[in-house]
Amino acid sequence: MDDPLRASVSMLGRILGDVLVEQGGPALLDKVEEIRKQSIELRDEFTPEGQQALLESCARMDLDLTFKLVRAFTQYFHLVNIAEERGRLRTLEQRERKEWPEPRGESIGAALKELKEEGVPASEIRRLLGRMLIEPVFTAHPTESRRRSVLEHLEEIERLVEKLDHQDLTPSVRQEAEEALRRSVSVLWQTDDIRPTRPTPLLEVANVLYYFENSIYGMVPQLYRDLEAALLKYYPGEPFMLPVFLRFNNWTGADRDGNPYITARVTAQTARWQKDTILKLYQKSLAKLSTYLSNSSRRAKVSNTLYDSLMQDRQRMPKLAIELEQHSFYEAYRQKISYMQERLRLTIEHNQAGSDAAIAALKIGVPPSTAGRNLAIGEEWERAALYRSPSELLADLAVIEESLRENAGQRIADGPLSDLMTQVQVFGFHLAGLxxxxxxxxxxxxxxxxxxxxxxxxxxxxxxxxxxxxxxxxxxxxxxxxxxxxxxxxxxxxxxxxxxxxxxxxxxxxxxxxxxxxxxxxxxxxxxxxxxxxxxxxxxxxxxxxxxxxxxxxxxxxxxxxxxxxxxxxxxxxxxxxxxxxxxxxxxxxxxxxxxxxxxxxxxxxxxxxxxxxxxxxxxxxxxxxxxxxxxxxxxxxxxxxxxxxxxxxxxxPANRAIGAQPAGTLNGRLKVTEQGEIIFARYANPAIAHRHLEQVTNAVIRATLSPKVRAGRVDLEEARAKVMEEVNETALLTYRRLVYENPRFRDYFLEASPISELSRLNMASRPVSRGVGTRIADLRAIPWVFSWTQNRHYLPGWYGAGSGFQKALYGENGEPSAERVETFRAMYNEWPFFRTLLDNAQRSLGAADLNIARLYSSLVEDAAVRDEIFGEIEAEYRRLVNAILLITGQSAILDSIPVLQRSIRLRNPYVDPLSFVQVSLLKRQREECGPSVIDEDRDRCDQMMDIILHSINGIAAGVQTTG
Known part of the structure; x- marks a missing residue:
C-alpha cells in the first residue's frame, strides 16, 4: 500500500472511529476493536479453537450491539473502497506525468503507437474505424445490494477525499473539508443501508439514468478527443473520418425475462424518459455553449450559411425573433443557439405530452401502443419548429461549426461545440438503445x-x-x-x-x-x-x-x-x-x-x-x-x-484481458457486453474511472483486431491443444454435473450452507430470485446462485470441476505428473491468451475463496453425513485445482502472478471474517428459533435477526467487492 493510500485509509478509519463513538458510545468502538484484533490473530495463526472463540464472541453479543458491529465493518469497507479507488486514480495520474509525452499504458494513444511501431498502415486503421463499435449494455440484474441513497453519500465522500488529496490546501480549507467528511460519514451511519421494499422497474431505470446524467454524458467527448489526438500524432497528414465508435444500450425497463413487472407500458415510459433525459442534457449544454460563444459579428465575420439559417428560424419563430433582435443583434451564434433552445423546448414538451397521454390512457384501460396516437400539441408553428430527429439538431450545430472554422475560429470550434456534436452523434434522441x-x-x-x-x-x-x-x-x-x-x-x-x-x-x-x-x-x-x-x-x-x-x-x-x-x-x-x-x-x-x-x-x-x-x-x-x-x-x-x-x-x-482472449476472427473491431449491478457503480459512477475503463476497452479492441503481435497469440487452435482441452473439459463437466445435478444431497447442502433463502428478502431488484416457484437448482437464477457462493466464501462457480479435469490430464496412472503434459500446459499458459485468462480467472476465485470460512458455513448443514460428504468433495476439488495451477504456472502460491489482488485479499480478510462469523451465528439461530410457528412475542426478535443477516450480506458484498 503506497503512502498516500495508507494515509487516506488511516484518516477515514480515524473519522469512522470518531463517528462510532459519537453515535454508539465508546463501548461500540471497543467491541469493534476487540473483534477486529481477534480476527487478525486468527488470520495470523489459524486454529480450530481460535475460530470457535471468535464465533462465540460474536454469538454472545446482544442483537443491538451485533447490528451496530455489522454496520461498523460495512461502513469501513465502503470507506476503504473509496480510498482504494482514489489510489488507483492517483497512480494513473502519476504514471501519466512520468511518461508524458508518451501515452499512458492501455490508453487509446498507446494502442495507436503500438500499431504504428508494428508497421500497420493507415489504410488498415481506416478500415477498422469504419466498423469499430463498442457497446456497453446496462442491465437491471440484481447484483447491486446498496441503496441509491448510500451510493450518493459515498460519491460525496469520494469527492471530499479527492479534495483532501491535494497538498496545497490552506489549513482552513483542509479543516473545513475534513469536517464536511465527518458530516458525510455521520449521515451515512444514520442512513438505512438496505432497501425497505423491492425497487420498482422505473426506480431501476432512474438508477441507470443517474449514471448517464452525472458521469457518462460529460465523459464521452474526452474519449473521442483521445482518439483524434492519437490519430494526428501517430498518423500525421492521413485523412481519417472519426467514427461513432461508442454507443450505449439499456435493459432496465425492457428486460422482461422472468420479470412480470416489466410490461409494455413500462417499456414505453422508459423510452420516453430516456428521450426526456437526453434532450434536457442537450438543453444544459446549449445554455453553456451560449455563454461561451459570445463572438460578435463586429469582431469576426459570420458565414452566409448561418445567416440563411437564422432567416429560416425567424420565419418559424417570429415572436422569439423580435426579442432576439433587441438583445443580441451582433451575436449571431447566440441568436442561433436561442432558436435551437426553443426548438428543443418544444421537442421536450411534445415528448412529455406523449407521456401524459399514456398516463391518462392507463386510467381508462387504453393499450400503451395506441395511447395519444396522432397527438397534436400547441399551435401549428410549434409543431413545425420542434426537432424531428437528432440529425436536425446536428445540422444546426454544424452550421455554427462551419461558420467558426471559416472565420478564424478553428480552435473555438474544437471546444464545447465539438463536444456537443459528439454527444448528439453518440446519444441521439434516445440516449441508449432500449x-x-x-x-x-x-x-x-x-x-x-x-x-x-x-x-x-x-x-x-x-x-x-x-x-x-x-x-x-x-x-x-x-x-x-x-x-x-x-x-x-x-x-x-x-x-x-x-x-x-x-x-x-x-x-x-x-x-x-x-x-x-x-x-x-x-x-x-x-x-x-x-x-x-x-x-x-x-x-x-x-x-x-x-x-x-x-x-x-x-x-x-x-x-x-x-x-x-x-x-x-x-x-x-x-x-x-x-x-x-x-x-x-x-x-x-x-x-x-x-x-x-x-x-x-x-x-x-x-x-x-x-x-x-x-x-x-x-x-x-x-x-x-x-x-x-x-x-x-x-x-x-x-x-x-x-x-x-x-x-x-x-x-x-478484467475486461481488457477478456477481450484479448477471444478467438481469432470473432472480434473484428466490435465489442458488445453487459454491465451489471455493482459493476455499473464501480465502472461508471466516477467519470475518471469510467474514462479509464472505456479507454482500456478501446485499447484492447484496437490491438486485438489489428496488432500483428496480439493477433499472433490468438492464432487458430492447433489440433493438439484442442485435443488436450477436450480431455480436460470432458472430465471437468462430468465432475461438476455429478456434484451439482446428480448428487441429490447437494441441493440440501447448498440451501443450508448458504444464505440463498435470505437473499430473496434483500430487495435488490424488481426481478424474482427464481424463474419458477420451486427450489430446484435448475430453477434458480444464475445471479443469486453466484451471490450465495460468494457470501459463504466457497466461490464454487468460479472454479469447481476444473481440478479433476487438469488432474486427469496431468497425472499418469502411477500418480506422478507427466513431464510432457506439464510442458504442454505451460506452453499453453505462456502462449495462448485464452488459456492464460482461464487459469488466471480461476486463480482469482481460488484466492478469494477461503476453506476455513467455507467449512464454518458447512456447519449450518444439519445432516452431518451430507455436510461431510459434500464439503469433503468441494475441499478435495479445491486442492486438486490449486496443485494443478501451481504446477502449470510455476508459482509458489495462488495469485503470486497477481500480487496486488493477493495483497488486497490478505488485508481485507480479517475485516470480512467478523461479518461471516456473525452471519453464520445468526443463520443458525434464526433457522432454529424462527420457523413458521414462531409465537408473536418472539416475532420482533426474529425480525431483528433477519435484519442483521441482511445487513451482513450487504457488508460481505462490500468487503469482497462482488455480489453476482
Whole structure:
C-alpha cells in the first residue's frame, strides 16, 4: 500500500472511529476493536479453537450491539473502497506525468503507437474505424445490494477525499473539508443501508439514468478527443473520418425475462424518459455553449450559411425573433443557439405530452401502443419548429461549426461545440438503445394461442421442430395479417403482442434506434427466432412491401433479432441452427436490412451454472469459432454480444484481458457486453474511472483486431491443444454435473450452507430470485446462485470441476505428473491468451475463496453425513485445482502472478471474517428459533435477526467487492 493510500485509509478509519463513538458510545468502538484484533490473530495463526472463540464472541453479543458491529465493518469497507479507488486514480495520474509525452499504458494513444511501431498502415486503421463499435449494455440484474441513497453519500465522500488529496490546501480549507467528511460519514451511519421494499422497474431505470446524467454524458467527448489526438500524432497528414465508435444500450425497463413487472407500458415510459433525459442534457449544454460563444459579428465575420439559417428560424419563430433582435443583434451564434433552445423546448414538451397521454390512457384501460396516437400539441408553428430527429439538431450545430472554422475560429470550434456534436452523434434522441428481452417459451405460448384462435393449428406446441419452422416461415412471408386491432387473447398473449406494438410506436415517436434490438433468451431451436420475426411482422416492425406475395415477399425490417444461447447443449448446436436461418430466404431478407449483420448473444452465467467454470469458458470459445465460420460461409457479418456478469462465475474478470482472449476472427473491431449491478457503480459512477475503463476497452479492441503481435497469440487452435482441452473439459463437466445435478444431497447442502433463502428478502431488484416457484437448482437464477457462493466464501462457480479435469490430464496412472503434459500446459499458459485468462480467472476465485470460512458455513448443514460428504468433495476439488495451477504456472502460491489482488485479499480478510462469523451465528439461530410457528412475542426478535443477516450480506458484498 503506497503512502498516500495508507494515509487516506488511516484518516477515514480515524473519522469512522470518531463517528462510532459519537453515535454508539465508546463501548461500540471497543467491541469493534476487540473483534477486529481477534480476527487478525486468527488470520495470523489459524486454529480450530481460535475460530470457535471468535464465533462465540460474536454469538454472545446482544442483537443491538451485533447490528451496530455489522454496520461498523460495512461502513469501513465502503470507506476503504473509496480510498482504494482514489489510489488507483492517483497512480494513473502519476504514471501519466512520468511518461508524458508518451501515452499512458492501455490508453487509446498507446494502442495507436503500438500499431504504428508494428508497421500497420493507415489504410488498415481506416478500415477498422469504419466498423469499430463498442457497446456497453446496462442491465437491471440484481447484483447491486446498496441503496441509491448510500451510493450518493459515498460519491460525496469520494469527492471530499479527492479534495483532501491535494497538498496545497490552506489549513482552513483542509479543516473545513475534513469536517464536511465527518458530516458525510455521520449521515451515512444514520442512513438505512438496505432497501425497505423491492425497487420498482422505473426506480431501476432512474438508477441507470443517474449514471448517464452525472458521469457518462460529460465523459464521452474526452474519449473521442483521445482518439483524434492519437490519430494526428501517430498518423500525421492521413485523412481519417472519426467514427461513432461508442454507443450505449439499456435493459432496465425492457428486460422482461422472468420479470412480470416489466410490461409494455413500462417499456414505453422508459423510452420516453430516456428521450426526456437526453434532450434536457442537450438543453444544459446549449445554455453553456451560449455563454461561451459570445463572438460578435463586429469582431469576426459570420458565414452566409448561418445567416440563411437564422432567416429560416425567424420565419418559424417570429415572436422569439423580435426579442432576439433587441438583445443580441451582433451575436449571431447566440441568436442561433436561442432558436435551437426553443426548438428543443418544444421537442421536450411534445415528448412529455406523449407521456401524459399514456398516463391518462392507463386510467381508462387504453393499450400503451395506441395511447395519444396522432397527438397534436400547441399551435401549428410549434409543431413545425420542434426537432424531428437528432440529425436536425446536428445540422444546426454544424452550421455554427462551419461558420467558426471559416472565420478564424478553428480552435473555438474544437471546444464545447465539438463536444456537443459528439454527444448528439453518440446519444441521439434516445440516449441508449432500449433492448427488449423475453424468454423463447413466452413467444411459443403466445403463438400457440393465436394459431389456435385463427384456425391455423390446434396445438402448435406439440408440433415437431420442422413443422413449427415450416408454419412460421409460411406465415412470416404472408402479407395477410393474423391479429385483430383490438386484442382479446389471454393477458399473457396480449402482453407479448402489445410489447411489439409499443416497440414500433417508440421507434416512430422517440427514435428508430430506441427499440431496435430484441433478445430471445433460452434460444434452443430455429423456430424460436422465426417466432419473433412473425410477431414483429404482425406489429409492423417488419413490413412486407405492397404488391409482394407469399411466394416472392419483399420486406422492410426495423428489428435486430438477437438469439441468446445459454446452455452447454444450445451452444453446441447453435452453429447448425444459424446456418439453417441464414439459408432461409425470409430471414436473410430481414438481415439484408442491416447489411447482413447478425448479432448473437452468448450467456456466460447460465452456461457456467449448467456446466461449470471450465466447460462454460471452453464451450463459449468453441461456439464463437464455429458460429464465425458458419457466418463467413454464408456472407453474414457477425457481431457477438457477451452476456457477462461481475463475478468470475458469470464471465467476469478484467475486461481488457477478456477481450484479448477471444478467438481469432470473432472480434473484428466490435465489442458488445453487459454491465451489471455493482459493476455499473464501480465502472461508471466516477467519470475518471469510467474514462479509464472505456479507454482500456478501446485499447484492447484496437490491438486485438489489428496488432500483428496480439493477433499472433490468438492464432487458430492447433489440433493438439484442442485435443488436450477436450480431455480436460470432458472430465471437468462430468465432475461438476455429478456434484451439482446428480448428487441429490447437494441441493440440501447448498440451501443450508448458504444464505440463498435470505437473499430473496434483500430487495435488490424488481426481478424474482427464481424463474419458477420451486427450489430446484435448475430453477434458480444464475445471479443469486453466484451471490450465495460468494457470501459463504466457497466461490464454487468460479472454479469447481476444473481440478479433476487438469488432474486427469496431468497425472499418469502411477500418480506422478507427466513431464510432457506439464510442458504442454505451460506452453499453453505462456502462449495462448485464452488459456492464460482461464487459469488466471480461476486463480482469482481460488484466492478469494477461503476453506476455513467455507467449512464454518458447512456447519449450518444439519445432516452431518451430507455436510461431510459434500464439503469433503468441494475441499478435495479445491486442492486438486490449486496443485494443478501451481504446477502449470510455476508459482509458489495462488495469485503470486497477481500480487496486488493477493495483497488486497490478505488485508481485507480479517475485516470480512467478523461479518461471516456473525452471519453464520445468526443463520443458525434464526433457522432454529424462527420457523413458521414462531409465537408473536418472539416475532420482533426474529425480525431483528433477519435484519442483521441482511445487513451482513450487504457488508460481505462490500468487503469482497462482488455480489453476482
Amino acid at each position: 433492448e427488449v428481452r423475453q424468454h423463447s417459451g413466452k413467444h411459443a405460448a403466445a403463438l400457440a394461442e393465436i394459431f389456435q384462435r385463427v384456425g391455423l393449428c390446434d396445438d402448435y406446441l406439440s408440433l415437431s421442430e420442422d413443422e413449427k419452422f415450416e408454419l412460421l416461415e409460411r406465415e412470416a412471408r404472408n402479407p395477410r395479417p393474423l391479429l385483430p386491432t383490438t386484442l382479446d387473447f389471454s393477458p399473457e398473449t396480449n402482453e407479448v403482442i402489445e410489447t411489439f406494438r409499443v416497440m414500433r410506436r417508440m421507434q416512430e415517436e422517440v427514435s428508430r434506434e430506441v427499440c431496435e434490438n430484441y433478445v430471445i433468451s433460452f434460444t434452443s431451436q430455429a423456430s424460436d427466432i422465426l417466432a419473433v420475426l412473425l410477431l414483429a411482422k404482425e406489429a409492423g416492425i417488419v413490413r412486407i412491401q405492397p404488391g409482394a406475395t407469399p411466394e416472392e415477399p419483399e420486406i422492410e425490417c426495423n428489428l435486430h433479432i438477437v438469439p441468446l444461447f445459454e446452455s452447454v447443449e444450445d451452444l453446441r448446436k447453435c452453429p447448425d441452427l444459424m446456418r439453417k436461418l441464414y439459408r432461409t430466404p425470409i430471414y436473410r431478407q430481414a438481415l439484408a436490412a442491416f447489411n447482413f449483420m447478425q448479432e448473437i448473444m452468448i450467456g456466460y452465467s447460465d452456461s457456467n451454472k449448467d456446466g461449470g467454470f471450465l466447460t462454460s469458458n471452453w464451450e463459449l470459445y468453441k461456439a464463437q469459432k464455429a458460429i464465425a465460420a458458419v457466418s463467413s460461409e454464408d456472407g453474414i457479418d457477425l457481431r457477438f454480444f457477451h452476456g457477462r456478469g461481475g463475478a468470475i462465475g458469470r464471465g467476469g474478470g
